[in-house]
Amino acid sequence: MNLSSPLAIDDTLPTELRDLLNSPDGPAFEQALDVMVRQREQRLFRALGQLARDLHDAVRRLGGELTQEGVPGIVADARQHLQDALEMSAQAAHRSLDFAERMRPQAESLTRNAGQVLEWTNGNDAAAVLAREAVAFAGSCRDGLADMVLAQSWQDLTGQRIKKVASFIGTVESSLLELVRLTGALAGSEAPASAVKVSSQEDADRLLSEFGF
């Protein structure tokens, strides 16, 4: 639909309008102009009406899908899933940290004991060889455990993102409820505060028809 065709002032003007412009009859001119303006307004109203119907339909469809559980229910579930993921990942990370904290003193004690063995031996016998190996092994264990501890920071980094998503879901929830409330108002019925329940198409059609759509 083209609502903004430029007003031509030459002979591309409709004959009706050209005649009118040349007419010396003032009241007839104004009356004819009013008719034309009204016709244009009708086209605009029809376009707006169509838009309102489409919007209403879209929200009604969305509402229909959501009413099965209700927006708050769906959102609460989504939040709970995220919270579960957060807690499970924290538990998993803590288990790894438990392990590291349990093993570190054992590695330290192995280093100490092997050191004592090295003091008692002449440094060349089998015990000394084994003790040196034990010291090296305990050292690499401690390094590995420290790396593993640090690697658990993935839980913090992913957890922060999960929290951001949870907060975003809250924003979507309030926007969705606001949209449903507004379209409920458009349809002339009071939208419920918490549950999604949009008015019927008949209600919307009746209201729109009152505005000449």
Added chain:
Amino acid sequence: MKILVVDDFSTMRRIVRNLLVELGFSNPLIQEADDGENALVLLRSQPFDLVVTDWNMPNMTGIDLLRAIRAEDSLKGLPVLMVTAENNRDQIIAAAQAGVNGYIVKPFTAVTLKEKLTKIFERIAASGVSA
């Protein structure tokens, strides 16, 4: 040396504690708080030598904690090391302007933590201000 570790994630507090112990700090002298508000309560109730704090936390963020520390006479000289996933330029500048002593971007290594801590204590020793 008494150290306060501030982070809303218990895993991260434990990780920082582990690394500090690994670097030779005494485990029983390390305390924890889960946000800036609780950290301030602890800081006002007993003396600490260092605060290691996250940025993103509920109730009171790390940057607000830092500003609160610098605004309070009894705490303003306390060294604060930020350990955070926030790595955009504006936030690092904001932390510097608020008087942070060190800034570590997560994920980090034990070597980075050691370097920053060493630098903090060297500067404090050089300036002759006791923490």
